[in-house]
Amino acid sequence: MQQQLIERDQAVNWHPYSQMKTSLHLPIERGDGAYLFDYNGQRYLDMVSSWWVSIHGHANPYIAERLYKQLLTLEQVIFAGFTHEPAIQLSERLLALLPKNQQKVFYTDNGSTAVEVALKMCLQFHFNHGVNRKKILAFKQAYHGDTFGAMSVSERGVWTAPFSDKLFEVIFIDTPTAENMDAIRHIIKTHEKEIACFIYEPLIQGAAGMLMHEADHLSALMAYCKGLGIFLIQDEVFVGFGRTGKLFAADHLTEEPDVMCFSKGLTGGTMAMGITTCTNELYQAFYAEEKKKALFHGHSFTASPIGCTAALASLDLLLAENTQHNLERICAQQLSFKTVLQEMKMVKNVRVTGTILAFECSISEKSDYFHAQQEYLYQAFLNKGILMRPLGNTIYLVPPYCISEEDLNHVYDVILEVIQDSSLLN
Ligand SMILES: *Cc1c(COP(=O)(O)O)cnc(C)c1O
Numbered sequence: 001m002q003q004q005l006i007e008r009d010q011a012v013n014w015h016p017y018s019q020m021k022t023s024l025h026l027p028i029e030r031g032d033g034a035y036l037f038d039y040n041g042q043r044y045l046d047m048v049s050s051w052w053v054s055i056h057g058h059a060n061p062y063i064a065e066r067l068y069k070q071l072l073t074l075e076q077v078i079f080a081g082f083t084h085e086p087a088i089q090l091s092e093r094l095l096a097l098l099p100k101n102q103q104k105v106f107y108t109d110n111g112s113t114a115v116e117v118a119l120k121m122c123l124q125f126h127f128n129h130g131v132n133r134k135k136i137l138a139f140k141q142a143y144h145g146d147t148f149g150a151m152s153v154s155e156r157g158v159w160t161a162p163f164s165d166k167l168f169e170v171i172f173i174d175t176p177t178a179e180n181m182d183a184i185r186h187i188i189k190t191h192e193k194e195i196a197c198f199i200y201e202p203l204i205q206g207a208a209g210m211l212m213h214e215a216d217h218l219s220a221l222m223a224y225c226k227g228l229g230i231f232l233i234q235d236e237v238f239v240g241f242g243r244t245g246k247l248f249a250a251d252h253l254t255e256e257p258d259v260m261c262f263s264k265g266l267t268g269g270t271m272a273m274g275i276t277t278c279t280n281e282l283y284q285a286f287y288a289e290e291k292k293k294a295l296f297h298g299h300s301f302t303a304s305p306i307g308c309t310a311a312l313a314s315l316d317l318l319l320a321e322n323t324q325h326n327l328e329r330i331c332a333q334q335l336s337f338k339t340v341l342q343e344m345k346m347v348k349n350v351r352v353t354g355t356i357l358a359f360e361c362s363i364s365e366k367s368d369y370f371h372a373q374q375e376y377l378y379q380a381f382l383n384k385g386i387l388m389r390p391l392g393n394t395i396y397l398v399p400p401y402c403i404s405e406e407d408l409n410h411v412y413d414v415i416l417e418v419i420q421d422s423s424l425l426n
Contacts, residue, residue, distance in 0.1 A: 002027055002039040017159075026382075031058025034403040036387065044387045047411055049400045052206065052238055054269030056317050057400040063270050066313040070305055079107065079302040086308035093315060095277065097247055099256040102277040106295070107303035111237035111263035112145025114274030115199070117297055118259045119149050121278055122197035122231045125285040128293050135191055137198040137230065140172045143207030144199060144235055153199050155208065171195070175205070176217035185224055197231040197259075202249035203353055206238040209394040210358035212351050215252040222255035231282070232257040237274075241265035242318055242401060245331045245354030258282060268314030273307035318401075326401050330355050330408065334397070337412050346419055358396035361419050380418045386411055395419075 005027035015025055028036045034057045036044045049055060056063070070086065077084055091105040106121075108114050119136065126133040136153055144150040151160050152167040160167060171191060173184050188195065202218060205211040222232055234257035239249040243265065246252060250260070259282065263274040286295050301307070317323055334357040341350045341359055350359040361377070377390040388395065395415065399408060 005039065033057040033059075034400050034407055042385070044382065044385055045403070045407055045411060046387050047381075047397050047399055048387060048389050049398050050269060051264075052243075052398050053264045053267075054400050055241055055243075055265040056268045056314060056323075057402040058269075060268065060270075060313075060317065062317060063268055063310055063313040066309050067270065067306060070309040074305050076301070076304060076306070080298060084303075084305050084308075086305045086312060087303040090308045090311050090315075093312070094262075094275070098260065098277060099250050101256045101258075101279045102260060103280045104278050104283045106276045106278070106297075107308075108274035108276065108297075109299045109301060110145075110272050110274045111235075111261065112147040112150045112274075113299065114237060114261040114263055114276045115144045115150045115153070115233075115235060116147055117274075117276040117295075118199065118233045118235075118261050118278075119153070119197070120295065120297055121259055121276065121282050121286075122233065124295065125231070125282055126196055128285045128288075133194055133196040133229075135169075135171060135194045135196060137171045137173060137188065137191075137195050137225070139175050139200050139205065141175075141205055141208035141211060142172075142199070142201060143205065144201075145237075175211070175213040176221045177213070178217065181217065181220065184221065188225065188228065188230070192228045192230075195225075195228070195230045197233050198225045199233040199235060201235050202239060203244055203252060204239055204249075204356060207391070209391045210351070210356060210396045212353050212358075219254040222253065222257070226255060231259060233259040233261065235261045237261050237263045241314075242323075242327055243355055243398070245327060247318075266314070267307055267310035268317065270310040270314065271304070271307040273304065273311065323401055326403075327355065329405060330399060330401065330403065333405065333408050333412075340412070340416075344416075344419065346422075355401070356396065356398055358394055360393050361390075361395050361422070362393065376422065377418065380422065381414065384414045384418070386414055 009025055014020060027039055029039050030037050034045055036046050036058065046054065074084060087107065094105065095102055106117050108117055123134065138153040141155045142153060144154050148166060151163065153170050156164065173187055174180050176184060203212060203215060225232055234250065236249055240262045244252060250257065258279050260277045266275060267273050286293055331354055334352045334355065338350050338352050338357060341347045346362050348360040348362060373393050374390050377395060381388045
């Protein structure tokens with residue numbers, strides 16, 4: 001069965017971020033909590049929460065029940081000219097948890113489109129006011145998604161090269177440290193009157209390889225931008241909903257952003273959905289008698305009742321006492337494993353923010369080994385029943401919050417085995 005499905009898949013499916021000639025895609029029959037099961041009965045601990053979305057693990061019965069009831073009640077209704085209780089309730093509950101200045105919710109389909117809407121909100125704010133502020137500020141090594149606007153504000157590389165002439169210009173700055181703050185301020189100052197907004201991944205740049213910066217430095221940079229009238233777009237698509245140990249990255253920061261983006265953990269990994277929230281100040285620039293001032297953006301499935309219900313159910317689970325205990329326990333486990341890793345010679349730059357642990361593993365210094373190393377590590381972990389997706393030589397853990405203490409300790413043991421085995425390759 002397993003082999004048949006691989007062949008049928010190869011005949012018809014084109015997978016994301018994959019060189020189809022050289023990649024293999026494992027058929028998965030079912031999931032249960034932190035585990036995925038293939039058709040041979042082999043199980044895998046999902047230590048990437050299936051691309052960082054499945055915060056409560058797989059096939060959660062509570063979310064399933066809620067969705068089943070909603071599907072029998074109202075599966076979909078056009079969100080222009082109509083509304084529904086799940087969207088109203090989700091917006092009310094979410095806004096109550098976000099920084100106080102967040103007052104309106106705009107629904108989209110995923111993280112990339114949540115980012116597109118955030119950029120449009122800030123750019124059209126100035127357009128509606130007849131002000132010429134059009135430039136956008138972003139971090140180097142940023143990742144904000146794969147649509148054209150989101151690609152434009154992300155780090156450029158082999159993955160954007162075919163479209164480079166179609167991407168708009170962005171001012172890229174380093175992530176803040178104690179040392180470079182003055183240099184960053186100087187760059188911003190030279191463009192101050194032209195910059196509409198600053199978009200950033202707060203605390204952790206996920207796709208760049210789990211790069212981390214300090215909350216204090218980010219808060220200082222946010223305050224500086226605010227002082228210059230630059231809107232702050234906080235992309236919490238990855239870090240939102242508990243990843244950093246607190247509900248939102250915003251809970252670590254002293255400044256409030258103007259716009260926030262959410263997706264990934266939003267529905268507990270059940271449905272594709274995105275959310276962009278904003279301040280009343282931004283909203284008011286669109287609120288007028290004239291139709292042309294409106295935000296002309298929407299998707300067929302905007303605020304799908306199913307997506308909203310999944311998000312409501314996921315929120316119930318996230319706020320439940322046992323999940324909050326698990327989160328604390330996972331954060332503590334990651335911190336103590338950090339001290340173990342720091343003792344190892346072939347391990348560099350061990351870092352932890354909340355539930356996320358990452359480090360670089362030096363199997364070989366040779367750069368042409370880079371890709372081979374990623375493939376080697378991926379396969380080595382998979383062979384031992386653990387799903388990880390190293391980024392280059394960066395190994396990281398993004399566990400589902402339901403993982404047990406024993407299972408996480410088992411993952412640590414396997415990591416130590418794999419890096420010790422792989423050091424024999426030198
Ligand atoms: C994944 C991600 C996105 C894009 O989200 P999609 O749902 O994949 O479109 C945007 N921003 C950040 C920070 C992300 O990690």
